[in-house]
Amino acid sequence: MTLTLHNFFRSSTSTRLRAALNLKGLDYDYVPYVLRRGDTRTPEYLAMNPAGLVPALEGPDGTIMTQSLAIIEWLEENHPEPALLPTDSDGRVRVRALALMIACEVHPLNNLRVLAYLADCFGADEAAQKEWFTHWVETTFEALEKMLSSDPRTGVFCHGDEPGLADLCLYAQVWNNRRFDIRTSAWPTIDRIFKRLDQIPAFRDAAPPNQPDAA
Amino acid sequence: MTLTLHNFFRSSTSTRLRAALNLKGLDYDYVPYVLRRGDTRTPEYLAMNPAGLVPALEGPDGTIMTQSLAIIEWLEENHPEPALLPTDSDGRVRVRALALMIACEVHPLNNLRVLAYLADCFGADEAAQKEWFTHWVETTFEALEKMLSSDPRTGVFCHGDEPGLADLCLYAQVWNNRRFDIRTSAWPTIDRIFKRLDQIPAFRDAAPPNQPDAA
Numbered sequence: 001m002t003l004t005l006h007n008f009f010r011s012s013t014s015t016r017l018r019a020a021l022n023l024k025g026l027d028y029d030y031v032p033y034v035l036r037r038g039d040t041r042t043p044e045y046l047a048m049n050p051a052g053l054v055p056a057l058e059g060p061d062g063t064i065m066t067q068s069l070a071i072i073e074w075l076e077e078n079h080p081e082p083a084l085l086p087t088d089s090d091g092r093v094r095v096r097a098l099a100l101m102i103a104c105e106v107h108p109l110n111n112l113r114v115l116a117y118l119a120d121c122f123g124a125d126e127a128a129q130k131e132w133f134t135h136w137v138e139t140t141f142e143a144l145e146k147m148l149s150s151d152p153r154t155g156v157f158c159h160g161d162e163p164g165l166a167d168l169c170l171y172a173q174v175w176n177n178r179r180f181d182i183r184t185s186a187w188p189t190i191d192r193i194f195k196r197l198d199q200i201p202a203f204r205d206a207a208p209p210n211q212p213d214a215a
Numbered sequence: 216m217t218l219t220l221h222n223f224f225r226s227s228t229s230t231r232l233r234a235a236l237n238l239k240g241l242d243y244d245y246v247p248y249v250l251r252r253g254d255t256r257t258p259e260y261l262a263m264n265p266a267g268l269v270p271a272l273e274g275p276d277g278t279i280m281t282q283s284l285a286i287i288e289w290l291e292e293n294h295p296e297p298a299l300l301p302t303d304s305d306g307r308v309r310v311r312a313l314a315l316m317i318a319c320e321v322h323p324l325n326n327l328r329v330l331a332y333l334a335d336c337f338g339a340d341e342a343a344q345k346e347w348f349t350h351w352v353e354t355t356f357e358a359l360e361k362m363l364s365s366d367p368r369t370g371v372f373c374h375g376d377e378p379g380l381a382d383l384c385l386y387a388q389v390w391n392n393r394r395f396d397i398r399t400s401a402w403p404t405i406d407r408i409f410k411r412l413d414q415i416p417a418f419r420d421a422a423p424p425n426q427p428d429a430a
Contacts, residue, residue, distance in 0.1 A: 050361040051316060063305060067319070070311035077304045089292045090278060096285035101266060103315075104282070108323035117350065122337040135332065146265040 003028040004058035006048070008035050009211035010179075012107055013068040014055040015172035018206035020072045023163065024079045028057075032213035035112055069103055072165060084164045095159045098147065098166035101140055102173045109136040110176065130180045137173075137182055144170075145187040157193055163200065171197045175208055218243040219273035221263070223250050224426035225394075227322055228283040229270040230387035233421035235287045238378065239294045243272075247428035250327055284318055287380060299379045310374045313362065313381035316355055317388045324351040325391065345395045352392055359385075360402040372408055378415065386412045390423055 005021070005028045007014035021028055033039035033054055040052045049056045049066050057065045065071045076084050085092045108114070110133045118124035118132060148154045158166035174184055174194045184191040197203045208214060220236070220243045222229035236243055248254035248269055255267045264271045264281050272280045280286045291299050300307050323329070325348045333339035333347060363369045373381035389399055389409045399406040412418045423429060 050365075051320070051355070051358040053320075065308050065312065067312035067315040069319075070308050070315055073311055074304055074308040077307070089289055092292070093280050093285050093289040096288055097280065097282035100282040100285055100318075104284075104319055104323050105266070105268075108319050109329065114324065117347070118337070121343070121346070122333070122339065124337065128336070131336070132332070140266070143266040150265075 002060050004031060005029065005055060006031050006033060006045075006058065007055040008033050009208045009214045010176075011035070011054050011111075012172040012176035013053075013103075015175055015206050015208060016168045017055045017057065017068045017071055018211075019168050019171060019203050020075055020084065022202035022205055023082060023084065024075055026075070026079060030212060032211070034213070069099065069165075072168065076165075082162065084168070086159060086164070091153065091159060094151075094153065095164055095166045098144065098158055099169040101144055101147075102166075102169040105140045106136050106173055107176070109133075110179075133180045134182055137177055141184075141187050141190060145189055148189040148193070154189065156196060163197060163203070167193065167197055167203075170194065171203050171206075217275050219246060220244065220270060221246045221248060221260075221273065222270040223248050224423045224429045225391075226250070226269050226326075227387040227391035228268075228318075230390055230421050230423060231383045232270045232272065232283045232286055233426075234383050234386060234418045235290055235299065237417035237420055238297060238299065239290055241290070241294060245427060247426070249428075284314065284380075287383065291380075297377065299383070301374060301379070306368065306374060309366075309368065310379055310381045313359065313373055314384040316359055317381075317384040320355045321351055321388055322391070324348075325394075348395045349397055352388075352397055356399075356402050356405060360404055363404040363408070369404065371411060378412060378418070382408065382412055382418075385409065386418050386421075 003021070003026060005017065007018070007030070009032065033045070039045065040054060046052055048064050051066060053066070055068055055071070057071050059065065065074060072084065085095055115129050118129060124132065148158060153159055155161040157163045158170060170190065171194060174190070184194055204210065218236070218241060220232065222233070222245070224247065248260070254260065255269060261267055263279050266281060268281070270283055270286070272286050274280065280289060287299065300310055330344050333344060339347065363373060368374055370376040372378045373385060385405065386409060389405070399409055419425065
């Protein structure tokens with residue numbers, strides 16, 4: 001089965017998906033796009049994905065899948081081992097919620113096109129962009145740290161002792177945070193989980209600096 | 216079974232979840248919170264949900280569930296009829312992606328706390344806030360319109376002829392858009408689907424003006 005991953009090394013939604021593909025042991029062709037150059041706004045790319053976003057995963061039959069979390073659920077359904085979601089429904093709602101806290105409350109506010117809007121329309125300089133970025137990371141990471149540290153279901157990873165969907169989002173977001181030099185030392189549970197994830201080849205191989213298009 | 220919904224009438228993530236509960240035919244106790252008054256930032260609320268966000272759904276055993284899309288997946292697993300996701304995996308990845316386009320690319324940028332930040336830190340007045348809000352709605356709704364209008368799987372609703380997860384997000388976002396008087400006439404497929412959804416009691420009863428805490 002051939003999968004083609006349309007993505008960008010620094011995109012945290014791409015990082016999530018790369019780590020998921022690696023965990024599932026799935027090979028894929030890597031097609032890089034330079035966001036700042038407008039590679040995802042060309043007529044060819046927009047014909048494939050009208051949202052003009054990465055990542056997109058092209059299935060063996062040419063089907064285009066978009067939105068990293070939707071694609072990861074598809075991977076989970078079609079390649080169930082190793083599992084990225086717990087077997088119990090109460091565990092799954094927790095893991096999906098932890099993942100969505102990052103996917104909905106942090107990442108959308110801090111991506112490139114949003115920072116560009118702040119610069120263009122509100123004159124936000126590098127310092128103001130950093131303040132904005134840091135604010136949304138801190139707001140959610142403080143809540144995330146409380147939810148992880150206070151719940152006995154947190155183990156070596158966000159939920160138990162095997163990495164899963166929430167860990168994919170956490171790992172990618174911590175890498176994204178480095179854009180503005182935000183470190184995880186203020187959040188001991190997050191810090192501990194990230195460091196452990198970073199030792200796992202499936203995660204490490206998905207990290208931005210280890211991609212073919214990394215500067 | 217008693218479910219308790221912690222929510223706010225105008226919150227679009229709350230609207231999504233109310234419509235899902237209604238479609239599943241599940242009763243719930245309605246607990247309203249006034250976001251501007253800080254009702255979700257009290258020690259009591261933060262002890263329940265450290266993120267300080269609505270909605271949260273309290274299960275019969277007191278379990279607190281957060282993040283609307285995670286809760287809707289939980290509802291789908293525990294109360295499968297009527298289904299909110301297609302039976303085929305390729306259909307599910309499409310529906311989840313359409314839902315996430317709204318949940319990740321529109322809503323997070325346009326909620327109350329983000330508009331407050333723009334006002335406080337960048338001096339964004341009502342006109343600048345409207346421009347920001349409209350920009351993110353238009354960016355995603357244009358892509359959404361293309362994806363819906365070009366795909367034969369779009370039916371009476373976003374996917375086929377029964378309402379599902381993507382319709383929940385679309386319906387709630389169109390209501391949210393009215394905050395800045397954005398109408399759907401520019402997007403004929405979205406407009407048609409919204410109008411049809413608005414005739415369904417489960418959706419209509421979930422709409423902001425029909426809640427007990429509506430002004």
